[in-house]
Amino acid sequence: MNEAEQLELLRILKKTYNAFRKKDIKRLRQLSDHIVEDASIFQDDYTLSLAIILYTMSKILEKGNYEAYHAWGSFYKSSVSDLKKLLKYLGNSNFKKYSETLRNLLQQIKNIDKKVPLYIEELLNSSRIKKGSNLYAYGLSLGRAAELLGISKWELMGYIGNLDISNENLRTLNIKERLDIAEKVFNLK
Numbered sequence: 001m002n003e004a005e006q007l008e009l010l011r012i013l014k015k016t017y018n019a020f021r022k023k024d025i026k027r028l029r030q031l032s033d034h035i036v037e038d039a040s041i042f043q044d045d046y047t048l049s050l051a052i053i054l055y056t057m058s059k060i061l062e063k064g065n066y067e068a069y070h071a072w073g074s075f076y077k078s079s080v081s082d083l084k085k086l087l088k089y090l091g092n093s094n095f096k097k098y099s100e101t102l103r104n105l106l107q108q109i110k111n112i113d114k115k116v117p118l119y120i121e122e123l124l125n126s127s128r129i130k131k132g133s134n135l136y137a138y139g140l141s142l143g144r145a146a147e148l149l150g151i152s153k154w155e156l157m158g159y160i161g162n163l164d165i166s167n168e169n170l171r172t173l174n175i176k177e178r179l180d181i182a183e184k185v186f187n188l189k
Contacts, residue, residue: 001046001095004184008038009047010090016054017083028058036134046095048131048148049102050086055127056109075112079105125151132156 001009012031019027032054035047057079069075082105089098128149133156135145142160146153173181 002184002187004187005038005047006090006093009035009050010087013050013083013087013090016050017080017087020057020083021080023061025058025061028054028061032058032131033134036131037138045148046098046102049106051131052127052149053102053105053109055131059127060109060112069112071112075108078108082108125155129155129159133160136160 012035016028016031018024019031032051035051035054038047082101085101086098086105089095089101128151132145132149132151135148136142136156140148142153142156146156
């Protein structure tokens with residue numbers, strides 16, 4: 001992870017921490033989408049895992065009766081704690097601990113309530129597919145998007161085939177924006 005990416009991810013994590021504490025579904029979803037846009041450039045697991053976690057958390061909160069989950073109280077407290085840890089580890093460039101904490105957070109999501117493991121597993125899978133379609137929309141190949149998210153091309157194709165991803169919705173970048181991205185990618189700034 002280069003320094004520009006690390007600083008951007010730190011900035012997003014701070015906003016994520018606040019949004020999750022406030023149970024701000026819309027903000028979590030926006031942050032997840034923003035991270036996917038960055039991931040389409042940098043293509044790393046740190047960024048994509050966080051995008052999936054944020055999107056899944058927003059879907060859990062969106063369900064409305066999340067507090068009825070058996071383990072909601074402990075899940076919420078440990079998630080807030082893990083978000084703090086992610087900030088700390090990323091700030092200290094401790095990527096090993098950062099990755100461990102991301103995995104722990106994913107496991108907590110899977111274990112939020114023993115009665116709904118299939119729902120949570122399906123939610124995680126659909127989050128991966130949704131974020132894969134976003135990567136594809138940002139210009140990554142279908143195969144690369146599927147590979148980065150650990151899903152099959154067929155799963156992703158099935159979802160993308162039902163979407164209207166047309167050229168009229170694409171945002172083109174001017175030359176300065178393209179140069180800025182190239183400088184970030186190649187650590188020229």
